[in-house]
Amino acid sequence: MRIVAEGLTYTYNPKSPFASKALDGVDLTIEEGEFFGIIGHTGSGKSTFVQHLNALIRLTGGSLHVGEYDLADKKCKFLELRSKVGMVFQYPEYQLFAETVEKDVAFGLKNFRKGMSEEETAAAVKEALETVGLDYAKVRNKSPFELSGGQKRRVAIAGVIVTKPEVLILDEPAAGLDPLGKRELMELLHSIHGGWCKTVVIVSHDMDEIAENCTHAAVFSDGKVVMCGKPSEIFARADELLALGLDIPVTAKCAQVLKARGYAVDTDFTCDDFAQKVLALWEKEGGSNA
């Protein structure tokens, strides 16, 4: 599903002294198949934007199309849309509520696919739990509250992907995870991306994460999209990002240092590519004087 936003505007607490404009004319297109990163500091409007995508926040200004759904249309089938656009919130483990893991994961299915048989539900739950790397037989009857933090998050993600959404949105999915957990999470996202899940959108502060994983990205600032394109294009404008108060990936930092010493590295800022380009440069320069 292609996502097209034009002139998206949103104000919290309108007409009150606490009014704050979260989105101020956002134009953004996310093509089907992209692994899209949304970057921006706190309060830049990125979370507000992604909550528009499955109509958790109703459109108040501008237009937004998600696949065939026109979100400005009051007759739009929002429930159907939500089953196709999955949303994993920040710290999703805080949404767990049921007595058992199995019931919690099945919650979305019960809401979206009314009339689904018990066997089908159990099969879908099993598949979702296995996708996130949990042992169905072991965890299904456990209470979600007795699991470890990382496991809770997996259960919560399973609860969203159990309906196999075509678009999966994750708000700071790696926040609070240890390095191994982060790596495993990203591997998980890549494993489902391209299958039933066509598009992945992640909101992140972690520039290395964006540089390593995303095919496209957009930078939000003050409710507007200030940059949009491939990560290589965005991180090539490192100075602008730093001026916005954002970070840049380690590779971009190294590239800046090298540039200051007279070595231009033409890289897409993934670790692999950066290392290759630097090695190539080193060999070209003689390589022996090190």
Added chain:
Amino acid sequence: MLNDVAFGQYYPAKSFVHNMDPRAKIVLVIAFIVAIFLAKNFLGLAAVILFLILVVILARVPFGRVLRSVKMVLFLIIFTAILNLFFYSSNSELHILWQWKFITISWEAIINMLFLALRLFLLVMGTTILTLTTTPVSLTDGIESLLTPLKWIRFPVHELALIMSIALRFIPILTDETNRIIAAQKARGADFETGGLIKRAKAMIPVLVPLLVSAFRRAEDLGDAMDARCYSGAKGRTKYKKLTFTWRDLLGLLLLAGLITGVVFLNIYFGGKFDVIGWFVA
């Protein structure tokens, strides 16, 4: 609607009333309520209304904003008023307008209903202005200070104030949390808007359980944080914000004293609320 609760009622502005000492404001509200119940006729209530209008103007809060807060209790006012209309019995046969079995409507009942509704309305208005112009924190500071004498009978005033301010502080946090959980469950297809009462109540379980869990988690964190900063109760604690009684507070108290005096005079010179019936019935 949840966002309304988040900031309490507080309406930020710079005004005479906003700058008053919270203790003075609390005392004034109590005195204001006394004035409402002292008034025995409509003229007295009119004086109270005039006073209220003056206060709203001084507080620089839009009238619409004040009325909006009253809207929530409007149902209660109307309900009480209607009960009074049907079940208030008149002494005079002449004044009965309509009768059916044990239900009668009399002139007295109508007057009584209007009087009661007006009183309740003014009562809510008065307390609303207090919460509109005073932040919850200074309100608890004020209450703590006013309750200080109770320390002599070993009443835990400081602890009570602490509990109150923590509760108030957590309202916006838990509201945020509630909104987040609601959004997360909606994203999983939860439906909070349709169905009957029982279905809707059941739909709240996926919100209430995580909310409760997170409230306990936060309470533990807060307890640890207070321990870490060596919190040990009221003993030897000083205040960050000292409350001071100023000319504004004195002027406010004088004005209200004037109002009460006026109401008493009107009571003496203009009889009771039922006198108006004489205008309609010979």
